[in-house]
Amino acid sequence: MQNKTDIKQYFINQFNEFEKSLNGEKSSDFHKVRKDAINRFAELTFPNQKDEEWKYTNISSLKKHNFSPAAVKANVSPETINKFLFDKMEHSLLVFVNGEFTPELSKLIDIPNGVVIGSLAEALKNNNPVVKKHLGKYAEDENYFFTTLSTAFTKDGAFIYVPDGKVVEDPIHIIFITKSGSEKILTQPRNLFVAGKNSQVTIIEHYVSDEDSVYFTNSVTEIVANENAIVDHIKLQEESKKAFHIARMEVDQERNSNFSSHLISHGAEISRNDFNARFNDEGSECILNGLFMIGDEQLFDAHTMIDHAKPHCNSHEHYKGILQDKSKGVFNGKVMVRQDAQKTNAFQENNTILLSDDAVMNTKPQLEIFADDVKCSHGATIGKLNDEAKFYLKSRGIGEESATAILIHAFASDVITSIKIPALRDYLEEIISKRFNG
Amino acid sequence: MLLEIKNLHANVEGTEILKGINLKVNAGEVHAIMGPNGSGKSTLASVLAGKEEYEVTQGEVLYNGKNLLELSTEDRAREGVFLAFQYPVEIPGVSNTNLLKTAVNEIRKYRGEEELDSMDFLSLLKEKSKLVELDSKFLSRAVNEGFSGGEKKRNEIFQMAVLNPTLAILDETDSGLDIDALRIVANGVNKLKTKENATIVVTHYQRLLDYIIPDYVHVLYKGKIVKSGGKELAIELEEKGYDWVKSDKAEAVV
Ligand SMILES: Nc1ncnc2c1ncn2[C@@H]1O[C@H](COP(=O)(O)OP(=O)(O)OP(=O)(O)O)[C@@H](O)[C@H]1O
Ligand SMILES: [Mg+2]
Numbered sequence: 001m002q003n004k005t006d007i008k009q010y011f012i013n014q015f016n017e018f019e020k021s022l023n024g025e026k027s028s029d030f031h032k033v034r035k036d037a038i039n040r041f042a043e044l045t046f047p048n049q050k051d052e053e054w055k056y057t058n059i060s061s062l063k064k065h066n067f068s069p070a071a072v073k074a075n076v077s078p079e080t081i082n083k084f085l086f087d088k089m090e091h092s093l094l095v096f097v098n099g100e101f102t103p104e105l106s107k108l109i110d111i112p113n114g115v116v117i118g119s120l121a122e123a124l125k126n127n128n129p130v131v132k133k134h135l136g137k138y139a140e141d142e143n144y145f146f147t148t149l150s151t152a153f154t155k156d157g158a159f160i161y162v163p164d165g166k167v168v169e170d171p172i173h174i175i176f177i178t179k180s181g182s183e184k185i186l187t188q189p190r191n192l193f194v195a196g197k198n199s200q201v202t203i204i205e206h207y208v209s210d211e212d213s214v215y216f217t218n219s220v221t222e223i224v225a226n227e228n229a230i231v232d233h234i235k236l237q238e239e240s241k242k243a244f245h246i247a248r249m250e251v252d253q254e255r256n257s258n259f260s261s262h263l264i265s266h267g268a269e270i271s272r273n274d275f276n277a278r279f280n281d282e283g284s285e286c287i288l289n290g291l292f293m294i295g296d297e298q299l300f301d302a303h304t305m306i307d308h309a310k311p312h313c314n315s316h317e318h319y320k321g322i323l324q325d326k327s328k329g330v331f332n333g334k335v336m337v338r339q340d341a342q343k344t345n346a347f348q349e350n351n352t353i354l355l356s357d358d359a360v361m362n363t364k365p366q367l368e369i370f371a372d373d374v375k376c377s378h379g380a381t382i383g384k385l386n387d388e389a390k391f392y393l394k395s396r397g398i399g400e401e402s403a404t405a406i407l408i409h410a411f412a413s414d415v416i417t418s419i420k421i422p423a424l425r426d427y428l429e430e431i432i433s434k435r436f437n438g
Numbered sequence: 439m440l441l442e443i444k445n446l447h448a449n450v451e452g453t454e455i456l457k458g459i460n461l462k463v464n465a466g467e468v469h470a471i472m473g474p475n476g477s478g479k480s481t482l483a484s485v486l487a488g489k490e491e492y493e494v495t496q497g498e499v500l501y502n503g504k505n506l507l508e509l510s511t512e513d514r515a516r517e518g519v520f521l522a523f524q525y526p527v528e529i530p531g532v533s534n535t536n537l538l539k540t541a542v543n544e545i546r547k548y549r550g551e552e553e554l555d556s557m558d559f560l561s562l563l564k565e566k567s568k569l570v571e572l573d574s575k576f577l578s579r580a581v582n583e584g585f586s587g588g589e590k591k592r593n594e595i596f597q598m599a600v601l602n603p604t605l606a607i608l609d610e611t612d613s614g615l616d617i618d619a620l621r622i623v624a625n626g627v628n629k630l631k632t633k634e635n636a637t638i639v640v641t642h643y644q645r646l647l648d649y650i651i652p653d654y655v656h657v658l659y660k661g662k663i664v665k666s667g668g669k670e671l672a673i674e675l676e677e678k679g680y681d682w683v684k685s686d687k688a689e690a691v692v
Contacts, residue, residue: 392529393541394511394515395523396515396546398515398539407532
């Protein structure tokens, strides 16, 4: 039997191994950040359900495995990667295999001058000033067990920097593929995306596996949208059905910036997503949309927080869930409107469809408003597919399965249609069809 | 015989609503069912279409010699039964075209026919939308979402035209239609009429029956057909109201 100390002690021991593997890099400035993190990690407690933030999400099963943070090489063919590409779309692609950047499988297309798209390991090695300025500055780790773990073992991830005034037209597709076989590995992608003033970029974070293996992905993504920048972010979580996926995204928005996020999630046995967005200045907009589809005994958890620290900002959050079998969903969406944040517009909604009597959804939309001149609304619904609508479809000759699939497509449609990339929309419709059309 | 309902009893949430309905419909016929509010007209229509909330406690329904009540809702539709709903449901996110395309192809598959390709399907939609003078913009819109009452009814008849049923049950399709829309809907129904199919129109108003001429008129009252007759019965009902049939306990004779 293992307990809290054991998993912590395990990772602390692993850290020594990890340090050795770093060779010369141990003497870099950044390594001090790692060492500080492992020291803080030693003080933290493994999340448990007594903690309000983990009340409905039991991750104790994670402790049963000794996931190894050591690098594991694997051969992934271009054909395997092709399975996760979107049809008829030529665009830049970064591939990470078991957490490590793999240039042979990656390609860059039409990248404007000065734009950096590549691996964080490389940027760290080159002492990239943007990395130095931003990495770890948004995802504070005092209260985040897994962020601290990520910081301690920081090695690689995606790094994108779009300088002021630059526009990257085509989406940048980043695939994190885990091919671990029977080895239980931990990969910890550490991503940093910085969009300069008046810049524009679309980034797709795509977590995949084409096997049924047990592994653990612990990712941290920091995003900075500088003044008047437009950043579209899409995350697609298609991990193995037995994987653990714990992810955090921190978004920092400067004046008049425009950030939108879509999370489409249907993989992993347990997935937990912490999304925090902050308005540091006026005139910005933040969109958080999500669609999760889970079955069997899968668990999906989204904890989001939008911090309206300044006036004249808009936020729009809409999460939708479709639960089958004995799956369990958790949505905890907080919108904080601080005293200064007059003229805030905040909309938040969570709708869930339960397709089985054994599925459970815990939803907690929270609005905390300290300003008086604001327009805010929030709501949540949990229900079944509309029986009247289903009967109507059947009365036209449409069978049970198709009727269900049609209504599910319809339910998901507003999240899907708000994604601006047609090829990606098709890819997602296909996922829904495969899942519900038998 | 196309449809034979024998001593049909049905409950809703434990209350008996249909209390022994007998009705025979032959191919080529039009039957009108009239009756005061709450008498069970829509319940009868729903039971025939296969709505699960309605529990049949006694009796049987033969359709083309088959036990209709044993078939699932979708199989009834595939066998040619169509219900135009009194209150068509709105289905956001599902376009009319998508609904009909899926329906047409599932029905064809059931009957062992090839699926229609997109071109043939679109020309079918075009042809049938003309029949009910439905603007083609309705095709891409979500099913009934934001449609006016009259548009919903017209959309029902449009779907009927596309699916080409053998037995169509129109539940108050005339309610809420202005006279022009009524004429269009009635016209559509009449054009779809053949020697092989039959129509049951549920209505409160003689007005519709000026356009869709019934062969038989039945009065449903408190879950039973209390009077049957020819088209003159509808005129008589319009003049005298239902009170005289309520007191007259005549059983159905068809
Ligand atoms: N789902 C239901 N639950 C409870 N009662 C119902 C339900 N459906 C129908 N009823 C009841 O059954 C009776 C018959 O209703 P029905 O809708 O069949 O009448 P109708 O003849 O179609 O009336 P109308 O002319 O108003 O359309 C009514 O008393 C109605 O309240
Ligand atoms: Mg009725």
